[in-house]
Amino acid sequence: MFSVAPILSPESPGFMAKLEKLRSITGVLKNLPPMRESLFWEQASTSVPRGALTEISGPLGSGKTEAVLRFLAEHQSTLGRIAWIEDRFTGYPSGFLQHGVDLSRILFIEGGAESLWATHQVLRSQIFGAVILFVRESTLSANEPRVELRRLQLSAEQSNTCVFLLTHQARPQGASWPLALQLQANPETRRLEILKQKKAHPVPSLQAV
Amino acid sequence: MPAELGELFLRLSPVIALRRARPWAIFLDFRGFDTNDSGFQKTIALKSQTLLRRWGTADSIARSSGSFRIGFAENAAFALLAACYSQKLQAPLSPEILEILLDPFATEPKNKKPSAGQTKSWIQLLQNLGIHRLQDFMQLPVSSLASRFGKKGLEFSRRLQGAHLSADFEAWPLFIPTERLLELREFAPDQPLPAALEPLLFILKELLDRLCARLRSRLLRASQIQLTLQEEGNRATHQLQISFCTPQGSASGMLPSFRERLSTWLQKNETTESQTQTQLYGRDLLSVKIEVTETAPGHRSQRDFFHQHEEQAENWDSLLSRLSEKIGRKSTFQAKPVKRHLPEKSWTTDPPQFSPIETDPQLEIFPARPTRLLSQSIPLEHLEGWLRWPDTQEHLGRKKRVLRWIGPERICEGWWEQPSPEQEPQRDYFRVICSGGVQIWGYFETHSTQQNAVFFLQGYFD
Numbered sequence: 284m285f286s287v288a289p290i291l292s293p294e295s296p297g298f299m300a301k302l303e304k305l306r307s308i309t310g311v312l313k314n315l316p317p318m319r320e321s322l323f324w325e326q327a328s329t330s331v332p333r334g335a336l337t338e339i340s341g342p343l344g345s346g347k348t349e350a351v352l353r354f355l356a357e358h359q360s361t362l363g364r365i366a367w368i369e370d371r372f373t374g375y376p377s378g379f380l381q382h383g384v385d386l387s388r389i390l391f392i393e394g395g396a397e398s399l400w401a402t403h404q405v406l407r408s409q410i411f412g413a414v415i416l417f418v419r420e421s422t423l424s425a426n427e428p429r430v431e432l433r434r435l436q437l438s439a440e441q442s443n444t445c446v447f448l449l450t451h452q453a454r455p456q457g458a459s460w461p462l463a464l465q466l467q468a469n470p471e472t473r474r475l476e477i478l479k480q481k482k483a484h485p486v487p488s489l490q491a492v
Numbered sequence: 493m494p495a496e497l498g499e500l501f502l503r504l505s506p507v508i509a510l511r512r513a514r515p516w517a518i519f520l521d522f523r524g525f526d527t528n529d530s531g532f533q534k535t536i537a538l539k540s541q542t543l544l545r546r547w548g549t550a551d552s553i554a555r556s557s558g559s560f561r562i563g564f565a566e567n568a569a570f571a572l573l574a575a576c577y578s579q580k581l582q583a584p585l586s587p588e589i590l591e592i593l594l595d596p597f598a599t600e601p602k603n604k605k606p607s608a609g610q611t612k613s614w615i616q617l618l619q620n621l622g623i624h625r626l627q628d629f630m631q632l633p634v635s636s637l638a639s640r641f642g643k644k645g646l647e648f649s650r651r652l653q654g655a656h657l658s659a660d661f662e663a664w665p666l667f668i669p670t671e672r673l674l675e676l677r678e679f680a681p682d683q684p685l686p687a688a689l690e691p692l693l694f695i696l697k698e699l700l701d702r703l704c705a706r707l708r709s710r711l712l713r714a715s716q717i718q719l720t721l722q723e724e725g726n727r728a729t730h731q732l733q734i735s736f737c738t739p740q741g742s743a744s745g746m747l748p749s750f751r752e753r754l755s756t757w758l759q760k761n762e763t764t765e766s767q768t769q770t771q772l773y774g775r776d777l778l779s780v781k782i783e784v785t786e787t788a789p790g791h792r793s794q795r796d797f798f799h800q801h802e803e804q805a806e807n808w809d810s811l812l813s814r815l816s817e818k819i820g821r822k823s824t825f826q827a828k829p830v831k832r833h834l835p836e837k838s839w840t841t842d843p844p845q846f847s848p849i850e851t852d853p854q855l856e857i858f859p860a861r862p863t864r865l866l867s868q869s870i871p872l873e874h875l876e877g878w879l880r881w882p883d884t885q886e887h888l889g890r891k892k893r894v895l896r897w898i899g900p901e902r903i904c905e906g907w908w909e910q911p912s913p914e915q916e917p918q919r920d921y922f923r924v925i926c927s928g929g930v931q932i933w934g935y936f937e938t939h940s941t942q943q944n945a946v947f948f949l950q951g952y953f954d
Binding site: 376387391404469 | 926
């Protein structure tokens, strides 16, 4: 099904033409962006606010979960226990392990329609350093999503917990969403773009590595 | 035989045993008393009748079995025979009598008891020999019993002979009443408690505090509590069983579970329009009772001065109870890797534990794995560098151009689980970078011989 191309040397004649031809065969476009490892989460992770909501949005397969896992791996000693809440669990624990996350510290909760309620309970218990909630359209009520996020933010503040909201679609700009940090994982540019950053929680400028 | 009856007769003797099979019996030990004295017998009979009548059990016994009788003898089996048959040695041989003599307390396990057929054939044999009563059996020479009737005959005779000795060779299975931990709050009829959530919780907090203090002193925790509410007016009682996912030792841990359960229960009660179901919501209550129906050993009851481990354990238990009450016991779990290569079988769930679970450090490190795994693989159509999603999967768009294939990684595993070797999964996994930068993970079945094979999407590098 797949043929292995002979190794091309940049010094060989017609190198660029051959490379273009190879790219057209394999379907690889010009100026292919670097791999996901170049996501510069390391810089942003030091400024993820505690006691507030951080939203990371991006389409499925864009790298937002990896970004959160890196943060959890780097800060596991300070965060302690972690709650991972989804309405229907789709995480792959073997993949989590490869990011250096200690699985024994994570409590997975498959909340169904009660995911938001479960998040409040987790925050009230005050024993978790970070809570990751996968927000789908049905998680927040259609009528009062802002009120519900505000409640969540108050709970996070009270328990001094980092709350990550993973969504496919970023909350629209301009409205007063109670989010301290709003990041977007852009799979094409391989960057975490800051959409919103509250002054109380300054984040250093994010530049491409 | 209810345990309450046993408790009742503890007034007469501290040594009591119950027979929980028909004929039901309570054995009282009056060692040291002259049980042949008619005055003593009369007193005990009168006291027993009074107790049964006072507690309302005399009528129920009369309804169920007709009457209750009292028998006095040197040992338990003969006392029961005396109660059932006034002339114990004149009693005709029957399977019931044999059973009473061989196992007066009905404690022998069923598999060790002789079957009904065996007993009947043995009695038939005795009757053929002209032995119809216990008295007749007693007259047989002991030396010939073993050859005539075997082991059972010897044992039977030994028991009958034992009746003539004053010593009781049977160890009594002592009845020890189980300790009941309950708290009750009653209200005057002119100041009843409204059946609403907040007033109920206010009262329950106080009762639970007391109950937990009693539990703590016994180094116990409650794993199940029964709440009983008595209504004013028709005095109907409503019972609610609350089970905790992990045993609770504090009121603060139990109250949220009570709140959850009561709010849904009262709501149901409020909306019910059925005539048969009594509506409790909005009515007045005369009493609130909580009783621990199941306990478990507790943690160390002394709080650590230097860290909050104890408090956190309480909060953890309380959280899990609430979650399991609302979303189900299996919805909270911890993940544990397993030494398997097939992605869907490479991890398993464990019940949540407060102390960290130990994972095997020797687990193999695979090539890069995605962070999201689909519960079922989605077949994607693969056409000349394009992947087409089925119509139902609209999240990534209908069609994506493939920019890069990374792989393959062949996984063949699980032949021992398949009915035939041909059905063993053989997959070539690829990490695929699609247009737009989205990275997916999936496989081609190696059995497939088609040129444009189906690509099974199994995960996302999300």
